[in-house]
Amino acid sequence: MIRTLVVDDDALVRLGLTDLLDGDPGIEVVAQAADGLQAIERASAFRVDVALVDVRMPRMDGITATARLRALPQPPRVITLTTFDLDRYVYDALAAGADGFLLKDTDPAEILRAVHLVAAGSAMLHPAAARRVIDRYHATGRTAASAARARLDRLTPREREVLALLAEGRANADIGERLAMRESTVKAHVSRILTALGVSNRVQAALLARDAGLVG
Known part of the structure; x- marks a missing residue:
């Protein structure tokens, strides 16, 4: 069962998301929050696997809340869910x-799919957000590619294999099956990869791998 936290300052949005998520037999909403500060409190009080977090909220915005949630001792994975697809929201959310x-x-079916994918260790971007990430990649060009390749030099050959599959959006279990290793070993490799690359999650690692040309 995937334990979720719904964070939005609009009570109707919280209600709608809760009804949607609770309608999936594999998902349970364990808490709701109306702003970023409440989100930190609820995530600390309940074991949360995935938090769905709005961007614009009073007291503490969703970007700041995401960074704080990811810094918790048992951090939930975060899906940013917003009305606005502004460039800065996309980049700031991923950076957080x-x-x-x-x-x-x-x-709604895609929201449910995103929760399952993220809970399993994968990532999911709205097509509009993905387009912005690609456009930014094209704009940064060779400089980003050169810097990314230098950072990938910190990895062992085995870690590069894991990163390549991770960048394709594969979950740990799938990576383990393809590379003939236990899922716990894959998790250890992923943790080491994130640390070596200086990134905080799989999305950032995947973007770096693409910048470096490790995957197409």
């Missing part, structure tokens, strides 16, 4: 540690 970025008009 979000594993997913969706717009609130995303099809």
Whole structure:
């Protein structure tokens, strides 16, 4: 069962998301929060696997809350869910540690799929957000590629294999099956990769791998 936290200052949005998530037999909403500060409190009080976090909220915005959530001793994975697909929201959310970025008009089935994917260790971006990430990649060009390749030089050959599969969006179990290793070993490799690359989550590692040309 995937334990989720719904964070939004609009009570109707919280209600709608809660009804949607609770309708999935594999997902349970264990808490709700109306702002970033409440989100930190609720995530600390309940064991949360995935938090769905709005961007614009009073007291503490969703970007700051995401960074704080990811810094908890038992950090939940975070999906940013917002009405606005502004460039700075996409980049700031990913930089803060979000594993997913969706717009609130995303099809309900896709929101449920995102929760399952993120809980399993994968990532999911709304097509509009993915387009912005790609455009930024094209804009940064060779400089980003050169810097990314230098950072990947810190990895062992085995870690590069794991990173390549991670960048394809594969979950730990799938990576383990393909590389003939236990899932716990894959998790250890992923942890080491994130530390070596100086990134906080799989999305950032995958973007770095693509910048470096490790995957197409």
